[in-house]
Amino acid sequence: MNYPMNPILRWRTAALLCAVLAVLSSSAAAQDAQRYRGVLQLNDSISLPFHWTWSQAEGAPAVLFNADERISMHPEEPIGDSMVFSFPVFNNAFHLAVAENGQFLRGFWVRYDAGNQRYPLELRQDDGNRFPGEHAEGFPAVVRPRYQMTLESDAVAPTPAVWELDRVSINGFYGSILTESGDYRFLQGNVVDKTLWMSTFDGIHAYVFKAQIARDGSLRGHHFSGKKYAAPFTAQPSETFALQDPESIARMKPGARISAVLPEWNTGESIDLGGLIRGKVAVLQIMGSWCPNCMDETRMMVDFHRNWAPKGVEFVAVSFERSSNREEAQVPLAKCVRDLQIPYPVLFGGKIGAVGSVFPDLEQFGGYPTTLFVDKKGTVRVVSTGFYGPGTRKHMEHRDRQWALLAKLVRE
Numbered sequence: 001m002n003y004p005m006n007p008i009l010r011w012r013t014a015a016l017l018c019a020v021l022a023v024l025s026s027s028a029a030a031q032d033a034q035r036y037r038g039v040l041q042l043n044d045s046i047s048l049p050f051h052w053t054w055s056q057a058e059g060a061p062a063v064l065f066n067a068d069e070r071i072s073m074h075p076e077e078p079i080g081d082s083m084v085f086s087f088p089v090f091n092n093a094f095h096l097a098v099a100e101n102g103q104f105l106r107g108f109w110v111r112y113d114a115g116n117q118r119y120p121l122e123l124r125q126d127d128g129n130r131f132p133g134e135h136a137e138g139f140p141a142v143v144r145p146r147y148q149m150t151l152e153s154d155a156v157a158p159t160p161a162v163w164e165l166d167r168v169s170i171n172g173f174y175g176s177i178l179t180e181s182g183d184y185r186f187l188q189g190n191v192v193d194k195t196l197w198m199s200t201f202d203g204i205h206a207y208v209f210k211a212q213i214a215r216d217g218s219l220r221g222h223h224f225s226g227k228k229y230a231a232p233f234t235a236q237p238s239e240t241f242a243l244q245d246p247e248s249i250a251r252m253k254p255g256a257r258i259s260a261v262l263p264e265w266n267t268g269e270s271i272d273l274g275g276l277i278r279g280k281v282a283v284l285q286i287m288g289s290w291c292p293n294c295m296d297e298t299r300m301m302v303d304f305h306r307n308w309a310p311k312g313v314e315f316v317a318v319s320f321e322r323s324s325n326r327e328e329a330q331v332p333l334a335k336c337v338r339d340l341q342i343p344y345p346v347l348f349g350g351k352i353g354a355v356g357s358v359f360p361d362l363e364q365f366g367g368y369p370t371t372l373f374v375d376k377k378g379t380v381r382v383v384s385t386g387f388y389g390p391g392t393r394k395h396m397e398h399r400d401r402q403w404a405l406l407a408k409l410v411r412e
Contacts, residue, residue: 032057037126038064040109040119040206046224048208049130050201052123056098061085066186066200067174067391082107087203088339089295091332094121113204113290113322113332119227129172130199133192140171140191144217148241149177151223152232162243163219163235164393173198177209178394180243181367182293182386196221202292211235246398249366249385256361257378258284262347263326265319265333271347277314277374281409284372285317286355286365289329289336294369296389298340300399304406305343311410315344318358320368324351373402375409 033055040048054062062085064071073085073094082095096107104124111117149161165175171191175198177184184207189198196211196219211221211233219235259274277284285301287294298317305315319336321329326348337346349358355365362370366385373382382405388394 033060033063034125035127036105036123037128037130038121038123040121040201042119042206042208042224043227046208046230048199048201048206048224050199051130064201064203065188066202067188069186069202069391071202089289089336090202090204091289091335092203096121096123109206111204117227119206129190130188131190131192131197135171135191136194139194139213140167142213142215142217143167143173143191143196144237146237146239147219147235148238149219149233149235151177151179154231160243161233162241176389176391178243178388178392180246180249180386182369183388183392185292185296185389186391204290205292209233246385246388247382250362250364250370250383252372252380252383253361253363256380258359258372258374258380260318260349260358262318262349262358265326265337265346265348266330268326271345273316273318273347274378276316276345278378279376280312280314280374281308281376281406282314282316282372282374283308283406284374285315286320286349286359286368286370286372287317288320288352288368289332290322290352291368293387293389295336295340297369297371297387298336298342300387301344302340302342304403308406308410309344313406313410317342317344317346318349319346320349320352320354322352324354371402373405373409375412381405381409 033053036052036054038050038052042048051065052062054060059075062073064073071088073087076084076086076093078084079095082097084093084095086093091112093110094107095110096105098105104122106122108118109121143165145165147163149163151159151161153159159179162178163175165173168174173189175187185200185202187198187200187209189196194213196213198209200207206225208224209221211219213219217237221233223231223233257274258277261270261272263269264271283301285297287298301315309315319333321332323329329348333346355362369387371384372380375381388398
């Protein structure tokens, strides 16, 4: 005998079927996605390669790859004949046109955050190495897993760094470069002839590292970024060299308290920061929507917030932007807050460089992000400079250290 299906059961069955079909459709789209090798022309002599996938299905996101990083780029309203794929968090995009045969795309990386600067871009279907070309016999083998590095600059003193390299194939490397103010995130590359090439591209920073390899594994080369930046570096194999502890770089003056009054980024409402955190354990982020390390830290802090906010910990971000005008800063901040789903207050601190006026008792400020951990008595117990993100080997150690610090402050 056939019985009529219960309406609720019928609805649940239909919903389940729709969900299954959606997953199957998504899987099919992922399987149909074409893999492209993108080439971003930084200037007349340096180009930055990266890998990118796109299924060409209507409304389907594309995915940009840097080592283990996956950046989903969602299609926006077309501009003229160009498709537009926007980056998450950062207010920049690809403007692309498809060639008639569908084998390649051509267009520009457009930096809305830098006066609509345009960098020529081409993507061709290709599943090969990030940097094309054959390596000299034996040379990938002499690349070491860890280096003591010195980054040179005309503007500042030489910067000490650690270069981590993980071999993922005979001639394929992932890695990152750590400095005392943060890291260069997810680098990927390979050896061509006797030269190690690595790059990363996240929508706001476009970096290329070119290093000549000596027989002893030492490296000498240049770091390229944007249209003009080129700075030399050297690197020597080292398993023991260590950077300064990030909790020993900056400090608050003894007895200092947080006392700034700042506008909320969106409404402009004046917030008494000292009053907001009074009597609570607090985490204060000094950040900027333009800063990739800040975004990596914010993703971690959003995760921390889920666990520690119910235990009474107050999280607050103070953002310093390219503009001193809050209304102008709203555009990048809106995208940042939305895409990272920041659940805690974000205050506008002013223009980049204004940290000293908001936090006058903060000494030896070392860069963005800097994070202040405050106890229930209002004392800044720890100032942590920089952030070691998920592209580094130190990320989990960094994360666990701050988790343990919060646990200690909550118990006190």
